[in-house]
Amino acid sequence: MSEAGRAGDEPRLGDPGFLVPERKARIDAVVANRTRTLTVVMEAFADPQNVNAVLRTCEAFGIQALHVVEGPMKPYDRNKKISQNADKWLDVTRWRSTRECLERLKADGFAIYVTHLDEGARPLAELSFAGKVALVFGNEHRGVSDDALALADASYAIPMRGFVQSLNVSVAAAISIAKAVERREIDRGRHGDLPEADAAALRERFYLLAVKQRARIAKAEAAVLRREARRGRTSS
Template sequence: MLLHRQPDLTVIMDNVNKAHNLSAIIRSCDGVGIDEIHAVSYRKSIYAKQNAAAGASKWLTLTLHPDIASAYRKVSACGMQILVATGKEGSRDFRAIDYTVPTALVMGAEWDGISEEAIKGADHAITVPMFGMVESLNVSVATAVILFEAQRQRAEKGMYKRQQLEENCFERMLFEHAYPRLSREFREKECAYPRLDADGRICSNEQKNAGQ
């Protein structure tokens, strides 16, 4: 799982508020190898739901932001292009975008849609073409459709065949997933994690420090 993680691909949820949509988006993100996602909350009730949804998956991190500007600053600092999903005129077909470059996908709220501030700060506006009577897909479904196009492009380029995580991040996450209880104890003590051998066991000369 860690070998397939895509640290330069993420999702920003702009005030998404329904718990089932939050959980579904998290599942889709994990499915395409995303390690960290972001959420913007303008309402306390939504913040609480998003915070609760963060526990829907132990395999990725949900970072909460007070406004879209702070979320954009975070992903822009990582060199990501920012894409907003919207049905507004002039939006590009989501399949016409190159997702093999660092990318942050912004999805709007069920109540209000994508905010004007989010649209203005993005690099591109994209849309999922619709040919029926309904104007748009459910936000979690639309997120999945777009993300799996990103996965397709990245798989074709071989980006799932080579490690994308930096080595120190890979080793940290490996220990935390393999030894969740021990990792909590080491964090509480502010101690460095012990090294693991090729089979995932704590190296024998460090077992004493690990309490084994």
């Protein structure tokens, strides 16, 4: 039983007792559809708006962890209007270099799939998503780097049927992620796959984030604890 359910106890910050049942059920459903075995790498994006648009797409499709390789242009920065606060629900890791990022992912068992227009590029639907996969999206002007190509397990392209032969990177990411989730559900049987301990920790974190005026509540809790501590010192 949670602290909120014990007689005489007040709910603590982050306890689901602070949430209406509908909000708690929504958070539980979201966590059940979260994954860390599909991730996204944004390589030296020049336009912060594209970064924030990809953050929003990742959150919408249940991708919990993603990676930003900082480039020479304006660094990653959050934009609440574009991301719709998606980043507060995500785990974003920043990297100084593509090689460092992708070597770590490969060491963790991820296959690296890069978007790249070359003769060896395959449709994304032909690639396997049975294991861990990282989708890499390159800079808006230069595409993926030589390091990304050298470390890639496969390159893929989105089939184009019009005169235009390229897409905005955030649009390409949205199409790729949607197709990847679809393939995962075929290859793995489901998309959400967090271990229970990870899921429990994420639920608690989301309960906390979902509580309105949580800073005021935390301050009030701290004041209560200080008063209790003073009473304990006085009575001893």
